[in-house]
Amino acid sequence: xxxxxxxxxxxxxxxxxxxxxxxxxxxxxxxxxxxxxxxxxxxxxxxxxxxxxxxxxxxxxxxxxxxxxxxxxxxxxxxxxxxxxxxxxxxxxxxxxxxxxxxxxxxxxxxxxxxxxxxxxxxxxxxxxxxxxxxxxxxxxxxxxxxxxxxxxxxxxxxxxxxxxxxxxxxxxxxxxxxxxxxxxxxxxxxxxxxxxxxxxxxxxxxxxxxxxxxxxxxxxxxxxxxxxxxxxxxxxxxxxxxxxxxxxxxxxxxxxxxxxxxxxxxxxxxxxxxxxxxxxxxxxxxxxxxxxxxxxxxxxxxxxxxxxxxxxxxxxxxxxxxxxxxxxxxxxxxxxxxxxxxxxxxxxxxxxxxxxxxxxxxxxxxxxxxxxxxxxxxxxxxxxxxxxxxxxxxxxxxxxxxxxxxxxxxxxxxxxxxxxxxxxxxxxxxxxxxxxxxxxxxxxxxxxxxxxxxxxxxxxxxxxxxxxxxxxxxxxxxxxxxxxxxxxxxxxxxxxxxxxxxxxxxxxxxxxxxxxxxxxxxxxxxxxxxxxxxxx
Numbered sequence: 001x002x003x004x005x006x007x008x009x010x011x012x013x014x015x016x017x018x019x020x021x022x023x024x025x026x027x028x029x030x031x032x033x034x035x036x037x038x039x040x041x042x043x044x045x046x047x048x049x050x051x052x053x054x055x056x057x058x059x060x061x062x063x064x065x066x067x068x069x070x071x072x073x074x075x076x077x078x079x080x081x082x083x084x085x086x087x088x089x090x091x092x093x094x095x096x097x098x099x100x101x102x103x104x105x106x107x108x109x110x111x112x113x114x115x116x117x118x119x120x121x122x123x124x125x126x127x128x129x130x131x132x133x134x135x136x137x138x139x140x141x142x143x144x145x146x147x148x149x150x151x152x153x154x155x156x157x158x159x160x161x162x163x164x165x166x167x168x169x170x171x172x173x174x175x176x177x178x179x180x181x182x183x184x185x186x187x188x189x190x191x192x193x194x195x196x197x198x199x200x201x202x203x204x205x206x207x208x209x210x211x212x213x214x215x216x217x218x219x220x221x222x223x224x225x226x227x228x229x230x231x232x233x234x235x236x237x238x239x240x241x242x243x244x245x246x247x248x249x250x251x252x253x254x255x256x257x258x259x260x261x262x263x264x265x266x267x268x269x270x271x272x273x274x275x276x277x278x279x280x281x282x283x284x285x286x287x288x289x290x291x292x293x294x295x296x297x298x299x300x301x302x303x304x305x306x307x308x309x310x311x312x313x314x315x316x317x318x319x320x321x322x323x324x325x326x327x328x329x330x331x332x333x334x335x336x337x338x339x340x341x342x343x344x345x346x347x348x349x350x351x352x353x354x355x356x357x358x359x360x361x362x363x364x365x366x367x368x369x370x371x372x373x374x375x376x377x378x379x380x381x382x383x384x385x386x387x388x389x390x391x392x393x394x395x396x397x398x399x400x401x402x403x404x405x406x407x408x409x410x411x412x413x414x415x416x417x418x419x420x421x422x423x424x425x426x427x428x429x430x431x432x433x434x435x436x437x438x439x440x441x442x443x444x445x446x447x448x449x450x451x452x453x454x455x456x457x458x459x460x461x462x463x464x465x466x467x468x469x470x471x472x473x474x475x476x477x478x479x480x481x482x483x484x485x486x487x488x489x490x491x492x493x494x495x496x497x498x499x500x501x502x503x504x505x506x507x508x509x510x511x512x513x514x515x516x517x518x519x520x521x522x523x524x525x526x527x528x529x530x531x532x533x534x535x536x537x
Contacts, residue, residue: 007041007048008173012213013074013083014038014067019228020086022105037067039169043499049075061316061497093120096216099229101149111135120217120225124150150219160440161185161192162230164506165469170214171196174224174232177212178205183249184233187282189509191439191472197233197249201242209234243267251285258288283476283512294517297491299508301518303526304333305501306399307378307432307464307492312357313338314346316497319357319373320364325498327371333527335374335399336361340388342380343405349377351393358396372527374398378432380405385421387428394427398531401464403432404445412446419447420455430490430522431456433466433473441470449478453485462488462522465514467507468500479514488522489514 018034040062041048051057052075058068070080091109097120098108112118114135115126126132127150132143162170167186175182180200185193206222209215215224215232224232237245243265248256256262265271272279278292308322309315315322319336326334338357341348349357358375365373376399380388387394387402394400402422410418423431434452435444456463463482466473471494474482479489491507493500511521518524 007044010048010071010074011038011041013080014041014070016213017070017080017083017086019226020083020092022228024086024089033062033064034067036062040499043502091118093216094118094123096120096225096229097123097219100217100219100225100231101146111138120219124219161190161194162196163439163469164189164191164193164472165503167193167196170226170230171198171232174198174209174212174214175200178202178208178234180205180234181246183235183246187250188252188285189283189506189513191475191510195233196230197235199235199237199242199246199249201237201239203236205236206234240264240266243269243271247271250282252287255285255288281512283509284515286476286513294515296512297508297516297518297521297524299505301521301524302331302491302504302508304331304335304523304530305493305495305504306335306374306376306430306490306523307337307401307466308334308495308501309338309378310336310357312336312347312349312353314496319360320367321498322495322501323364323368323371323373325501327368329501329504331371333372333374333530335376335401337376337378337399337401339378340380342382342388343403345405348380348388351389354389354393355396376400378403379428381418381422383407383418385418387422387425391425391427394425397427399429400425400427401430401432402428404436408436408442408445410446412448415446416448416451420451423452423455423459423461428459428461430462430464432464432492433468433471433494434463435473435475435478437471437473439470439472444473449481450485453482453487456482456487457485460488462490464490464492465507465511467491467493467495467503467505467510469503469506472506472510474510474514476510476513479511479516481514483514483516483520489516489520490522492523 014034015038018031021031040060044060048057052071057063057071074080091112094112095105095108103111112123115131117123117126127146132138132146171182171186175198178198178200179202180198183199184195184197186196209224210218214226217225219225222234224234235245235249241264244262247268248262259275263271263274265274269279277290280293281296284293305326310317310319310322323334339346339348341350354377361373361375375397377389377397378401381402381404382388404419422428434447437444463474465479482489489511491511493503493507495501495503
């Protein structure tokens, strides 16, 4: 087995372990540690099995003693005994189906036990036979809802959307395994995905689909269910209609409905041509339109990342390591923007520490030239709109980002006043994650973006599209409004590790959802042009 395939197989078992730990009621942080270890192993260039055998796997940041023991067991025996036990006791097939139907993991198992069933097929048969009424706590209304979902009267949806990175990590290997193409919300790069779909012309795809470890149950022969209860739709299309079904399975319901009836076409380009409509990038297939799309921003247009963290604050890699990784990605520059003290939840740099970090950056630049690490900061905006570092320190830096962390629930007027006051500081170049959301956990704040746009135009401050998967802030609709107002955008990763630099792809596609071109994005500029840019008076 090739190294990348072997690493992927190890990562898949850790992902399965994390999912079952979730179902078994383990700590959120324990399950997250295994998911992060799986992501790390997928991205590791070295053969992880060899590192395990040599006793060196803990050299990978994020691999602790518990995960090391399970990796050693997996490499030595090909299995993890605790994972096998969890699969027996938790009944992932039942739990996956139950979650799809709106039941909790525990309730799914309880219902299955009450019915005396152990498989999804047995569960469906019992439900269709009217036996759900035998289960305590399930009344006529709940039974009708479960039967409706089982009969697929409506396309099932997860109870809340998957983060974009999780959604794509789920569907991409499934699509590859069945010889298909990713469709649905992940192909449009939505910040959360509710409809996950794969389109293929392989008539044998369904058999392979059923056997995939990611799919624990299949509903109605075309909807696979993961252990988390996430539905994955498999569309098998004749080759002459592959483009038709890919377009239909990709766009939002409103977008596709406005184009119907769709003609038969082997490719999307062929379908659009027959419709007499310009081909449309998937990211723009949300609202109905027939416009000629602009030449959208490409990942290759980005010359540098203007927001990352290091071990000086809450990052996992040194200044030099982050710089080397950015250079390997083909960037010309990278801005180190560690936190300042008032952020509170994580270590922050005082004025003295910022200056000492500057010395380390200068030393790294001697080694990395002509690549350039920019000295910067993610400077906290205090409640009165002042900044967490004095102006004489900010004046010495190449790049200053201003951010609100605490106080996200302030009333709109107060939060907006606080933010625009900071934007008027002559050294601030960019406003980070302006709406402050944490997807599925914290809603957007009440910041008045129209007022922010007005001040941004006067001061020259750019607004960030933050590439962290649980932020993606600004989101696409806000990016489009900013661009229409004439405000410049920065696409950044907010990376806290070398691997986190890969989040630039998420930031770029989020900006594309706002119809952004390379000309709208500040960090598509060469370094000398970026540093020459001066604030308007």
